[in-house]
Amino acid sequence: MSNKPMPIQTAISAPFWDGLKAGKILLQHCSACAKWTFYPRRHCSHCLSDQVEFREVTGAGTLYTYTVARIPTLPEFAGPDPQLLAVVELDEGVRVNTTLVGLKEDDIKIGMRVKPVRARVSEDGTVLLRFTGAHVDLVEIDEVVKQPEAPVAADVKSVRQVPLTDDAALQSLVSEEFSPWSNQLLVDQAMINQFAELSGDNYWIHTDPERARKEGPFGGTIAHGALVQVLTSKLNVDLGFEITGFTNMVNYGSQRLRFPSPVPAGSLIHSRGRVKSIEKVRSGTQMVLELNIHVVGQERPAVINDLIILYM
Numbered sequence: 233m234s235n236k237p238m239p240i241q242t243a244i245s246a247p248f249w250d251g252l253k254a255g256k257i258l259l260q261h262c263s264a265c266a267k268w269t270f271y272p273r274r275h276c277s278h279c280l281s282d283q284v285e286f287r288e289v290t291g292a293g294t295l296y297t298y299t300v301a302r303i304p305t306l307p308e309f310a311g312p313d314p315q316l317l318a319v320v321e322l323d324e325g326v327r328v329n330t331t332l333v334g335l336k337e338d339d340i341k342i343g344m345r346v347k348p349v350r351a352r353v354s355e356d357g358t359v360l361l362r363f364t365g366a367h368v369d370l371v372e373i374d375e376v377v378k379q380p381e382a383p384v385a386a387d388v389k390s391v392r393q394v395p396l397t398d399d400a401a402l403q404s405l406v407s408e409e410f411s412p413w414s415n416q417l418l419v420d421q422a423m424i425n426q427f428a429e430l431s432g433d434n435y436w437i438h439t440d441p442e443r444a445r446k447e448g449p450f451g452g453t454i455a456h457g458a459l460v461q462v463l464t465s466k467l468n469v470d471l472g473f474e475i476t477g478f479t480n481m482v483n484y485g486s487q488r489l490r491f492p493s494p495v496p497a498g499s500l501i502h503s504r505g506r507v508k509s510i511e512k513v514r515s516g517t518q519m520v521l522e523l524n525i526h527v528v529g530q531e532r533p534a535v536i537n538d539l540i541i542l543y544m
C-alpha cells in the first residue's frame with residue numbers, strides 16, 4: 233500500500249468518486265441556471281442555487297495549462313518520470329486539476345484536445361481522473377505499485393575474474409563510477425511492520441500511518457533506516473567482477489553508514505555500488521564497497537553504506 237495522499241470522500245463529493253469507480257464522470261448541473269459546477273459542492277457556483285444534481289459527462293475537453301514538475305511535489309510522488317501537472321477545461325466549462333498520462337513532453341500543447349483516463353491508484357479500488365491526448369489509445373491505467381518480479385538467476389555470463397594475488401588488477405577495480413542499478417524492491421507498510429516487530433522499534437513514524445500523516449514531517453510513514461540497509465541482500469548489484477583465490481571472505485562491518493533521505497512506505501528502491509578502495513591489511517585484503525540505496529527516481533540516496541569486506 234502506497235502512502236500517497238488519497239481522496240477523502242464527503243457526503244457531497246461521494247457521487248463523484250463512486251462515479252469514477254463505476255467508470256462514469258459525474259458533474260453537478262444546476263437546474264436554475266443550466267450551468268455546470270466543479271468540484272462538487274452544495275450550491276451552484278454561478279447562481280448559488282441549491283438545485284444541483286449530478287449528471288454524467290464524457291470528460292472531453294481541452295488542455296488549459298500544464299507544468300512539468302521534475303522535483304516531486306511530495307516524496308511519495310518521486311518516480312522515474314516527472315509529474316505532468318495540468319488544468320483541463322472540460323467542454324462543460326469547468327476546470328479540473330489533474331495529471332497528464334500517456335504523453336511525451338513534446339506532444340503536450342496548451343489548447344490540445346484531451347480525454348479522460350481512469351487511473352486505479354489503490355487496492356481498495358480508488359480511481360483518480362487523469363487525462364491524455366484525444367488521439368491516444370488509453371482509457372484506463374493501473375497505478376497501484378506492486379512488488380516487482382524477483383530477478384531470475386543471472387545467466388552464466390563471463391564476469392571478470394580477478395585473482396586476489398594480482399595487485400594491479402585489484403587496483404583497477406577502484407572507480408568513481410557506480411555500477412548499473414540493481415533490481416527494484418517495494419518497501420510497503422507490511423514489511424515495515426514486520427521489521428518493527430522483529431527489532432522492537434515501533435515508533436509511530438514507522439508504524440502508525442494515520443498519525444504519521446497528521447503529525448509526521450514526511451506526510452506518511454517511513455521505513456526504518458536499518459531495514460532499508462539490510463534489504464541490500466535483496467538488491468542484486470552487478471559489479472562486473474569476481475574475486476578469486478581466497479579461502480575466506482568476511483563482512484567486516486561498515487566504514488560509513490548514513491541515511492540521508494527517507495524511504496516513504498510504498499516506495500520502490502534500488503541500489504548501485506562501486507569499489508572505493510582496496511588495500512592490504514595485516515589479516516588479508518580489505519575492500520571498501522560503497523553501496524547506495526535510492527528511492528527510484530530520487531537523486532539523493534536513502535542509504536550510503538561503505539561496506540568493508542575482508543578477503544583472506
Ligand SMILES: [Zn+2]
Nearest residue numbers: 262265276279
Ligand atoms: Zn446555477
